[in-house]
Amino acid sequence: MxxxxxxxxxxxxxxxxxxxxxxxxxxxxxxxxxxxxxxxxxxxxxxxxxxxxxxxxxxxxxxxxxxxxxxxxxxxxxxxxxxxxxxxxxxxxxxxxxxREDRSGFIELARRPAFSPGDQVRIVDGAFVDSLALVEDVSDHDRVAVLLNLLGRKVRVFVGADLLAAS
Missing domain, CATH: 3.30.70.940 (NusG, N-terminal domain)
Structure with missing residues (x-):
């Protein structure tokens, strides 16, 4: 066998x-x-x-x-x-x-979907985990500017795109 x-x-x-x-x-x-x-x-x-x-x-x-x-x-x-x-x-x-492995033996993961300004997202890790936010701007360095509602006002926070999920 x-x-x-x-x-x-x-x-x-x-x-x-x-x-x-x-x-x-x-x-x-x-x-x-x-x-x-x-x-x-x-x-x-x-x-x-x-x-x-x-x-x-x-x-x-x-x-x-x-x-x-x-x-x-x-x-x-x-x-x-x-x-x-x-x-x-x-x-x-x-x-x-x-x-799906590359030459180095690592699995190639599909890139996360791109977010557009105005999209509502959920933060999946970090200090603001499980917070809902609104995408304000997407930079070309895998960083996303989101607006969080903190203490009754919108606050801009920069978050790695890998920490966001569509809500």
């Missing part, structure tokens, strides 16, 4: 640790990642993030490999199972993810 892909849930922020330890045990591991732009302390940096936080894929030949050992691997929370059998992931799912 050939290897098939299964899902492993990792401990929080331990995807790479789990992938390394599973690899040391002879398993083939696939951890799809993407590049995220992160702003911190007036610096913008690009960091690799898992596409599915706390999850990775492992190829197992259930007839030949001792798959229960995955449960006690450092960084692994558990192997996702249906009943007492690991949950199978179809090869086409893994193939579709790999097709």
């Amino acid at each position: 050939a290897s098939s892909w299964y899902v492993v849930q990792t401990q929080v922020h331990a995807e790479i640790k789990a992938a390394i330890n599973l690899g040391r045990q002879g398993y083939s591991v696939y951890l799809p990642r993407y590049l995220k732009h992160r702003s911190h302390a007036r610096k913008v940096e690009t960091v690799a993030r898992p596409l599915f936080p706390r999850y990775l894929f492992v190829a197992i030949d259930l007839a030949a490999q001792r798959w229960r050992a995955i449960q006690s691997t450092l960084g692994v929370s558990h192997l996702v199972c249906v009943g007492d059998r690991p949950a199978l992931v179809e090869d086409r799912v893994i193939d579709a993810l790999k097709v």
Whole structure:
């Protein structure tokens, strides 16, 4: 029997640790990642993030490999199972993810939809999370000027386009 892909849930922020330890045990591991732009302390940096936080894929030949050992691997929370059998992931799912990878091995995400002045948006992260705002202006640096209703008046705030969702 050939290897098939299964899902492993990792401990929080331990995807790479789990992938390394599973690899040391002879398993083939696939951890799809993407590049995220992160702003911190007036610096913008690009960091690799898992596409599915706390999850990775492992190829197992259930007839030949001792798959229960995955449960006690450092960084692994558990192997996702249906009943007492690991949950199978179809090869086409893994193939579709790999097709979207760039030369560096990172998944290319679709760009967020462009916002236009006058659009109502919701802030999804940061100090103003879950606040509704009105788009005032969109700059060419992925920054959006929005108007927030704070203390009874409209206040202009600049927010990264990745922190906004259409409302």
